[in-house]
Every structure is written in C-alpha cells, then in structure tokens.
Amino acid sequence: MSENRDNSKGVEDEDGKKLEDMKAKQEAEIEQAKDSSTPLKETATDAKSGGSTRRPGKEILEEDPTKIGESEPSRIFLFEMRLTESDVEQDRLCIPVEFALDHFPPIPTLSPRFYEEKRVEGVCSVARKMKAKDVVRFYTPLPCSPDKQYMLIDHVKRNPQDDAVIRHLDCTSKYFIFHHQLTYFDLNYGLLLSKVEVRNHFRVVGIPAETHNVERLYFTDAKNTDWCMKITMFNDWYTINGPGWDQCVKDYHLEPGDFISFYRCVQPFNSRHFLIRLQKLVNEFKGGDGKGGDKPQGDGGSSKENKSRFAHCCIA
Structure with missing residues (x-):
C-alpha cells in the first residue's frame, strides 16, 4: 500500500517538474518575442502597402526606420496632417475634431458639440521651414507614458515631383x-x-x-x-x-x-x-x-x- 503511494507521489513530482519546465520555456519564448523587432516591421510594412484593414487615424505599430548606432525606440503611428497656407502663416496646426477626439483630451471649457478643432502651436516654425503641403505625422512613443500626454512629431518635407498633377483626363x-x-x-x-x-x-x-x-x-x-x-x-x-x-x-x-x-x-x-x-x-x-x-x-x-x-x- 505504501509502495503504491510512493509511486504515485513520484509520478506527481515528475509531472510537476515537466509543467514547470514548459512554463519556463513559454516565458522564455515570450521574452524573446518582445525583444524581436520583426513583428513590428511586418505590421508597418502591411500598413504602408495598403494591406492593413485598420481605419485611417487608428493606431498602427511601426518601427523608426532611422538607425543611429542602436535601433531607435519603436513608436505607434496615430495620424498625419497636411499643412495648409493658413497653418504656415499662423504657425499653428488646426487638427479637425474627427482626428482630435481620438487622440487629444477635450477642451474642458467647451461643450463637445462645439469642439471643432485642436490647435497645436509652433509646428511650422521658421527653424523647420515648413511649407504648405508638407506633412506632420503624430506618434505615441513606446513605451507609452502613463498619462498619455506625450507625442512624437515627425515633419516630412514635400517633394514637388510627388504632387498629383490634376489633368483634364482626371475629370472624366x-x-x-x-x-x-x-x-x-x-x-x-x-x-x-x-x-x-x-x-x-x-x-x-x-x-x-x-x-x-x-x-x-x-x-x-x-x-x-x-x-x-x-x-x-x-x-x-x-x-x-x-x-x-x-x-x-x-x-x-x-x-x-x-x-x-x-x-x-x-x-x-x-x-x-x-x-x-x-x-x-x-x-x-x-x-x-x-x-x-x-x-x-x-x-x-x-x-x-x-x-x-x-x-x-x-x-x-
């Protein structure tokens, strides 16, 4: 009788050891996946190629392509705005409510029904020499800040050769x-x-x-x-x-x-x-x-x- 109990206890110990080994292996694989940048690169590529099914303006995982020494920290793309003449002249970017409500806190002094835009000052300063049709892209840094009050801004200069030329044939x-x-x-x-x-x-x-x-x-x-x-x-x-x-x-x-x-x-x-x-x-x-x-x-x-x-x- 005692021999059966001993055998049973030995089997339980062996099963418990196998379970612990499996857990340790899974944790190691998870940590390895976190350290790997491959999933982020694939997601960003899908989004840029049009393969992503995410709605425009929603978050897309992306890794900074610029590498100086070590890899730059990853970031989450939020949305982008194309500058207008008014934005450049007034040195402020007016972000429409349909984008702002997803990514910025509401203005407490205004009723939501009258919340038309969020204004970001200084994005078109002379130092950056931004012009109309240049693009400002907004990102959330990774790791995210606890209060989510910080954003990364990327300024993209327009190449005139990339302008879509409106031709007579386009209006058919x-x-x-x-x-x-x-x-x-x-x-x-x-x-x-x-x-x-x-x-x-x-x-x-x-x-x-x-x-x-x-x-x-x-x-x-x-x-x-x-x-x-x-x-x-x-x-x-x-x-x-x-x-x-x-x-x-x-x-x-x-x-x-x-x-x-x-x-x-x-x-x-x-x-x-x-x-x-x-x-x-x-x-x-x-x-x-x-x-x-x-x-x-x-x-x-x-x-x-x-x-x-x-x-x-x-x-x-």
Whole structure:
C-alpha cells in the first residue's frame, strides 16, 4: 500500500517538474518575442502597402526606420496632417475634431458639440521651414507614458515631383461622382447639399454625432492650390462653407447658374480628398460672338446645347 503511494507521489513530482519546465520555456519564448523587432516591421510594412484593414487615424505599430548606432525606440503611428497656407502663416496646426477626439483630451471649457478643432502651436516654425503641403505625422512613443500626454512629431518635407498633377483626363466620367448647379444661397452662405447626396457620395462624413457637428473636406484645384472647407448639418441639409469656400468663390468669380462637378481623386492624400471642376456658363446668344448680354436667352435647352468654359478648378 505504501509502495503504491510512493509511486504515485513520484509520478506527481515528475509531472510537476515537466509543467514547470514548459512554463519556463513559454516565458522564455515570450521574452524573446518582445525583444524581436520583426513583428513590428511586418505590421508597418502591411500598413504602408495598403494591406492593413485598420481605419485611417487608428493606431498602427511601426518601427523608426532611422538607425543611429542602436535601433531607435519603436513608436505607434496615430495620424498625419497636411499643412495648409493658413497653418504656415499662423504657425499653428488646426487638427479637425474627427482626428482630435481620438487622440487629444477635450477642451474642458467647451461643450463637445462645439469642439471643432485642436490647435497645436509652433509646428511650422521658421527653424523647420515648413511649407504648405508638407506633412506632420503624430506618434505615441513606446513605451507609452502613463498619462498619455506625450507625442512624437515627425515633419516630412514635400517633394514637388510627388504632387498629383490634376489633368483634364482626371475629370472624366470614370471618376465622376455628381454635379450641382450653384445658387445665390450656395455662393453667399455655403454649398447646400441634401442628406442623400452626402450619404451617397461623401460617406466618410460622420455628422451629426454626439461629440461634434462640424467636419472637414479637402480640395485642391488645377493650380495645386489646397482648400480646406467645413461641412456642417442643419435640419437634414448639409452645408460646405468656411473661409476655404468663400475664397474659392471669390478667386474663380463664381455666379448663380455655374456648375460644380465632383470627382474621385486619382491620388488622394486621405479619404476626404476630392476633385471638382467648376464650369461657368456662357450664353450662346450673347451678341453672336459670346461677348454680350448678361442673362441666358430662351429656356436654356439641354446641357449639350449650352456652351461652357472650364475654370480649370479641380479641387481635390
């Protein structure tokens, strides 16, 4: 009887020793995986090549490609912003709420519904010589700080050769989204679009939301001038407005009856990036040579019967 107990105890000791050995082996493998940078490199490569299924603006593991002596610490990519003329002139970066809410604490003195943007000062200083269309990328350092109040910022200078040149061929039926005839309201108060138009064609727009009711859309014309415009919602109607829209109307001398056509961008810099073409209607009955009169004559006919000239405004 005692012999059986001794044998049983010996088996238990042997099993316990095997279990401890297995645990030690697993812990060693985990530590080795932590020290290895291969998984981080693979994740970053997938994200850059478009293989990642993560939503833009969400965290992507990435390792700093720059190596000076030892490997630089790893970091987590958060999002990037392309500088506008206004950002450079005022030496501050205005980050839209749709990005800021995910990565910055809210402004305590403001209601979330009026939280439109987060302003980061000094990102375009003269010392960095940043220009419009340059990119500012935001990262979380690894290891992360406990309060998550620290970020890494990377400044990427634009190479003019990498600019997407807006060509006439880019504004074709292949990339066409929809068109809209401008009204007096559009020109003076903002481009008025129906809920159906926005839901069908600008699906990236997430308003109205509990946190905000203003977002941004980005456009660039054929002269490669960038425009940043706000989009808001009121009573099931959306309005594209703001200083960007006002300046575009002014620069291209838009009038009621002109058309704005939207196209997908061939090389968008983010999901809110579109092309547009602005068409100014020219009355074919203006004195026989197209230079007289102020208003179209007759009922206008079909769009093929109306002569038009293109304002060369492709906003992306």
